[in-house]
Amino acid sequence: MMRLDDQNADDIALKLAQIALEAGRVLREMECAVLEKRIKDDGSPTTAADLAAEQLILKRLNETWADIPVVAEETASTVLPDNLFFLVDPLDGTGDYINGTGEYSVNIALVRDHRPVAAVVSAPALGTVWIAGRTALVGKIPSAAGEDIAWSKVESRAAPEQGLVALVSRRHGDETTEACLSTLSIGTRRMTSSALKFCLIASGEADIYVRCGPTMEWDTAAGDHILCQAGGCVIGPGGSNLTYGHEDRGYLNGPFAALGDIALASRLALPVACDTTKPVAFGR
Numbered sequence: 519m520m521r522l523d524d525q526n527a528d529d530i531a532l533k534l535a536q537i538a539l540e541a542g543r544v545l546r547e548m549e550c551a552v553l554e555k556r557i558k559d560d561g562s563p564t565t566a567a568d569l570a571a572e573q574l575i576l577k578r579l580n581e582t583w584a585d586i587p588v589v590a591e592e593t594a595s596t597v598l599p600d601n602l603f604f605l606v607d608p609l610d611g612t613g614d615y616i617n618g619t620g621e622y623s624v625n626i627a628l629v630r631d632h633r634p635v636a637a638v639v640s641a642p643a644l645g646t647v648w649i650a651g652r653t654a655l656v657g658k659i660p661s662a663a664g665e666d667i668a669w670s671k672v673e674s675r676a677a678p679e680q681g682l683v684a685l686v687s688r689r690h691g692d693e694t695t696e697a698c699l700s701t702l703s704i705g706t707r708r709m710t711s712s713a714l715k716f717c718l719i720a721s722g723e724a725d726i727y728v729r730c731g732p733t734m735e736w737d738t739a740a741g742d743h744i745l746c747q748a749g750g751c752v753i754g755p756g757g758s759n760l761t762y763g764h765e766d767r768g769y770l771n772g773p774f775a776a777l778g779d780i781a782l783a784s785r786l787a788l789p790v791a792c793d794t795t796k797p798v799a800f801g802r
């Protein structure tokens with residue numbers, strides 16, 4: 519069993535990357551298969567690929583950390599979180615996986631005292647993986663299993679005075695998010711699916727991602743940690759950090775903003791609750 523403390527958060531993140539890359543290879547192999555999708559209660563799809571990737575991640579996490587509960591998207595109702603637990607989205611952006619845009623990710627976060635402490639977000643089809651323990655790093659996914667990754671540090675950028683780059687979901691928009699964005703000097707809007715949005719901000723390629731519509735804790739925990747360790751932040755209403763492990767509210771997040779530059783926080787006014795009005799349709 520690998521030791522779990524703040525001193526080795528970077529080693530934990532490296533181990534999580536190995537697991538996410540293996541799950542990513544399963545997803546890539548299943549990409550071309552004709553997958554039957556099932557629509558879940560929240561309206562989002564799930565497939566055999568989600569389940570296969572999740573089974574593999576659960577097995578690998580159990581081999582290294584048998585005592586730590588894992589709350590994973592497809593089996594969340596069967597496990598209770600603890601003071602220390604893993605949050606897993608085996609396939610974030612299932613709609614994009616099915617539609618072949620390649621904008622999907624494998625997200626794994628280790629959460630301690632309601633906050634992530636080590637994480638991976640891997641984008642198998644785009645060939646890029648981000649991790650963070652204490653330091654946020656990015657690497658190219660090797661073509662063969664077991665090859666070394668040349669990691670480099672990522673840092674978010676200072677927000678430009680004008681022309682912020684905003685990332686918006688390709689599939690889930692809402693009126694409140696649009697109203698929030700309209701108060702800022704957005705120069706470019708870029709549609710991106712999954713937790714990649716956090717990672718692109720962490721890498722300094724974009725400035726802001728506001729989400730006032732519903733998301734789940736496994737959609738955000740890993741990206742939240744990577745962005746925070748890269749110098750940015752993810753805040754909820756009132757400017758507080760998001761917290762994780764809320765089984766009592768079905769792991770639903772509230773509204774949040776992911777920012778590359780913490781200074782942007784004072785320019786934002788997030789609503790206290792998620793917008794569940796009819797989705798704004800763009801890029802569907």
Ligand SMILES: Nc1ncnc2c1ncn2[C@@H]1O[C@H](COP(=O)(O)O)[C@@H](OP(=O)(O)O)[C@H]1O
Nearest residue numbers: 560562609610611612687690711712732733734
């Ligand atoms: N009504 C809803 N309730 C809860 N989560 C929702 C939701 N609609 C979308 N989501 C979440 O938004 C994620 C996709 O985000 P994005 O639109 O940024 O790509 C989905 O991830 P999955 O694809 O893992 O199910 C899903 O968890």
Ligand SMILES: [Mg+2]
Nearest residue numbers: 607610611737
């Ligand atoms: Mg997801």
